[in-house]
Amino acid sequence: MRGQHHADGVVLHVPRDPFNRKVLLDKGSQSGIQPGQVVVDDAGVVGQVTRNYPWVSEVTLLTDKDHSVPVQVVRSGLRSVISGMGKDGMLELRYLAVNTDIVEGDMLTTSGIDGVYPPGLPVAVVSKIERNPTYIFARVTCTPVSGVGHNRQLLILSLLSPVIEIPPEALETKPETRKREKGGVR
Secondary structure, three states: OOOEEEEEEEEEEOOOOOOOOEEEEOOOHHHOOOOOOEEEOOOOEEEEEEEEOOOOEEEEEOOOOOOEEEEEEOOOOOEEEEEEOOOOOOEEEEEEEOOOOOOOOOEEEEOOOOOOOOOOOEEEEEEEEEOOOOOOEEEEEEEEOOOOOOOOEEEEEEEOOOOOOOOHHHHOOOHHHHHHHOOOOO
């Protein structure tokens, strides 16, 4: 079974660079924070820890142009990847065919397919779709459900290692195995 525990992090610094969509939190490796951990607020996914230091961690926000998250459309089950656009409050689903079954208002959650983001965490809502038949792909713009870049306190999720239960019969030594162990068959 996979379990989760978490740590609360207070936002210490938001860079003034308009193209840098990152924040610093007051928890680091001394608190057990590691790169790759998912960061959320009370509404949904905010981003991911990308660097850590002993006392602080850097979180790359969903809206960063270099950040992508595997998502799934709740209504249809369609899987895709949502990417930041480098602007506050704007995300984009890229490379969806013009005739893809997606509509404004569709809720996107994490698909869990990457093994980093647990499945089912709210990410965004489809806010605008531009379908131009002269292009192969539709332009799908989304709005994050979380307060990306507007929080003072965030939650850092940590996935625990799966617990593997070995059935008792698998631990018992079978008679033919014992013969091989004693040097019978090589």
